[in-house]
Amino acid sequence: MKRKPKLGQNFLVDDRARHAIVDALGDVSQRTVIEIGPGKGAITEILAGRCARLIALELDRELAPALAQRFAGQPQVQIVEADVLKTDLSTLIPTGETADVIGNLPYYITSDILLKLFDAGVAGLLDRAVVMMQREVADRVAASPGVRDYGLLSATAQMHARIDNLFTLPPGSFSPPPEVYSTVLRFEFAPRFEALNVDAAGFDRFLKQSFAQKRKTLENNLRAAGYTQSELSGRWPAGIARQARAESLELEEMATLYHALRGEA
Numbered sequence: 001m002k003r004k005p006k007l008g009q010n011f012l013v014d015d016r017a018r019h020a021i022v023d024a025l026g027d028v029s030q031r032t033v034i035e036i037g038p039g040k041g042a043i044t045e046i047l048a049g050r051c052a053r054l055i056a057l058e059l060d061r062e063l064a065p066a067l068a069q070r071f072a073g074q075p076q077v078q079i080v081e082a083d084v085l086k087t088d089l090s091t092l093i094p095t096g097e098t099a100d101v102i103g104n105l106p107y108y109i110t111s112d113i114l115l116k117l118f119d120a121g122v123a124g125l126l127d128r129a130v131v132m133m134q135r136e137v138a139d140r141v142a143a144s145p146g147v148r149d150y151g152l153l154s155a156t157a158q159m160h161a162r163i164d165n166l167f168t169l170p171p172g173s174f175s176p177p178p179e180v181y182s183t184v185l186r187f188e189f190a191p192r193f194e195a196l197n198v199d200a201a202g203f204d205r206f207l208k209q210s211f212a213q214k215r216k217t218l219e220n221n222l223r224a225a226g227y228t229q230s231e232l233s234g235r236w237p238a239g240i241a242r243q244a245r246a247e248s249l250e251l252e253e254m255a256t257l258y259h260a261l262r263g264e265a
Contacts (some may be wrong), residue, residue, distance in 0.1 A: 056080065114131075122200060128187065135181040
């Protein structure tokens with residue numbers, strides 16, 4: 001079966017790696033697991049014998065029926081020919097339950113998929129995800145404030161989940177080998193909006209405004225977003241430097257600034 005480059009297909013062939021990825025989900029014997037992009041079934045094969053229910057979302061019109069035929073004798077496995085970005089995850093999870101996610105995310109839509117998973121986490125649909133992505137993207141997702149890689153994707157991810165950087169795989173772990181290294185991250189969904197006393201939509205918008213242009217100071221980005229000089233000067237918290245950039249601040253500090261500029265401090 002030929003690879004389709006437009007779908008970002010690089011199939012995992014490293015046996016130790018595929019077991020390590022599944023192991024990172026923990027005990028799923030009583031869980032529903034959603035697999036994104038099962039491909040040729042390297043991870044599906046292991047998960048099928050471990051979880052209570054496995055739903056594999058495969059976009060490829062050739063791979064999906066091949067997988068369905070392969071796992072036809074295992075009723076706990078459901079192969080769905082679908083685009084994860086167009087799939088309502090709530091329809092896949094039994095009412096009152098949560099699910100876990102696993103998958104090798106296509107590099108070109110990694111951020112879009114992560115945002116969809118974060119929304120599902122806020123909705124209380126997901127507990128955990130173990131996903132693989134391009135190493136450079138993973139470095140940004142897991143970066144800490146104050147380092148070069150920290151940005152909007154980092155802040156957004158860390159508002160929604162606790163993140164563990166598990167391991168990195170070389171190109172040779174895949175067929176055909178990609179031109180980049182791939183990193184496996186684990187997300188424990190634990191949205192922080194309530195703890196920081198911020199509304200999700202408003203604070204997400206504030207983060208986008210704050211990180212709009214990385215070279216600009218936080219104050220300049222917010223001024224460009226529509227905050228007046230009077231608001232910025234009169235409400236700016238004393239504990240935050242006026243020349244600070246968004247990537248230098250912890251999320252708690254961003255929440256403090258958010259409240260202050262709304263007149264809630």
